[in-house]
Amino acid sequence: MNAKHPIAIERISSPTPAFFREHYLEKRRPVVLTGVVSHWPAVTRWSADSFKQRFGDHRVVVERSRASVPSNDPLEFLRNRYYEEARLGDTIARMMSGEHPPGAYYVTYANIFDAAPELLGDFESPPQTWGIPPHYPRALQDRLTLRPGFWLGPAGTVSAVHFDRQENFNAQISGRKKWTLYSPQDSRHLYYPALDMPTVIFSPVDIEAPDARRFPRFAEAQPYETILEPGELLFIPAGWWHHVRTLELSISLNFWWWTLASVGTTARVNYHFARKQLLRILGRQGATAASMPVG
Numbered sequence: 001m002n003a004k005h006p007i008a009i010e011r012i013s014s015p016t017p018a019f020f021r022e023h024y025l026e027k028r029r030p031v032v033l034t035g036v037v038s039h040w041p042a043v044t045r046w047s048a049d050s051f052k053q054r055f056g057d058h059r060v061v062v063e064r065s066r067a068s069v070p071s072n073d074p075l076e077f078l079r080n081r082y083y084e085e086a087r088l089g090d091t092i093a094r095m096m097s098g099e100h101p102p103g104a105y106y107v108t109y110a111n112i113f114d115a116a117p118e119l120l121g122d123f124e125s126p127p128q129t130w131g132i133p134p135h136y137p138r139a140l141q142d143r144l145t146l147r148p149g150f151w152l153g154p155a156g157t158v159s160a161v162h163f164d165r166q167e168n169f170n171a172q173i174s175g176r177k178k179w180t181l182y183s184p185q186d187s188r189h190l191y192y193p194a195l196d197m198p199t200v201i202f203s204p205v206d207i208e209a210p211d212a213r214r215f216p217r218f219a220e221a222q223p224y225e226t227i228l229e230p231g232e233l234l235f236i237p238a239g240w241w242h243h244v245r246t247l248e249l250s251i252s253l254n255f256w257w258w259t260l261a262s263v264g265t266t267a268r269v270n271y272h273f274a275r276k277q278l279l280r281i282l283g284r285q286g287a288t289a290a291s292m293p294v295g
């Protein structure tokens, strides 16, 4: 646990898109928007049961773990993670059986919309409504927006702390998730860049059970927390660290999009990635990690 008391992520109700952009997107502050996606048919209609019945034959890519005992240690988590394709119906049945440890099956950023395009009518694109200035031409808006991602996982599933290169809206459709965020200014306290991690966007710190001897600086990190309820939309600025614990069988949708700020985040990640490769070539991986500048 952090030494610092968590700050609750702000919640604002039904803001205008211009207000959101000025006070949160441009100021790089996370926020929960209420009353903006709660009317989506997805929120009132979608459930794991209904997906099992209606879309059970669709094939999705499922995140799996090789670990017999699940570990929340990020390095272990990444080493044990693999992906396989499976029927959505079988995957949901396994999640609901209670016979598998959390982390055994997690549908992450799946694209079920090509196979079931009718689902696209059940929600809107928050980046295009809230994030991208309305005067941008439609073709540019489309290019700045990545395809929506469908997430479905059982209680106890954990996404280890990492950050994304793009701006992110995460809409909770059913079930609840606990989110813990840290500002990019805390990157040093999260031991970024960790050159021994398989991917530099992950921190090596298990924020729920930190090893104070290995990661003493983590005590300085300031957590921001919220429990995201169905019908709520969380904005995570590019570069903000996030850790997610699923509290109940959950469906969510996420929407990444590009801004100038997110291109800056990408440039820093690429810089560290290049240094990591160079250190590997020189056989000095990890040796100079502590003296690396923070991106």
Ligand SMILES: O=C(O)CCC(=O)C(=O)O
Pocket: 151, 158, 159, 164, 168, 170, 177, 242, 244, 252, 254
């Ligand atoms: O919900 C999760 O488990 C992780 C979500 C996430 O990392 C994201 O939306 O970027």
